[in-house]
Amino acid sequence: MEPQFYHGYSVWGHAILQQDGILEPERYAASGTITLSGKMVESSGILDYFDSEEEARHAGLEWARAWIDSHR
Known part of the structure; x- marks a missing residue:
């Protein structure tokens, strides 16, 4: 996984597999x-849960960009 760059920061979105049971x-x-x-x-810690890795990573990246915007 590669970071994206935003206003000089490296931002990462993470998708952490959550599977409670085999079924x-x-x-x-x-x-x-x-x-x-x-x-x-x-x-961030856990932001929310999603059905796909892509959605989860996107949410992590959006959170990171919003955090940077609010601390500039």
């Missing part, structure tokens, strides 16, 4: 991480 459909927990010059700036 349960796969769900993905979303989270985001922000780094600057290789150092952790902020991490």
Whole structure:
């Protein structure tokens, strides 16, 4: 997974597989991480749950961009 860059920060969207049982459909927990010059700036924790990895990663990236916008 590669970071995206936003206003000088590296932003990451994470999709964490959540599967309670074998017969349960796969769900993905979303989270985001922000780094600057290789150092952790902020991490979101679990934001929400999604049916696809792509949706979860997108939510993490959106959270990271919004956090940067609100702290500039």
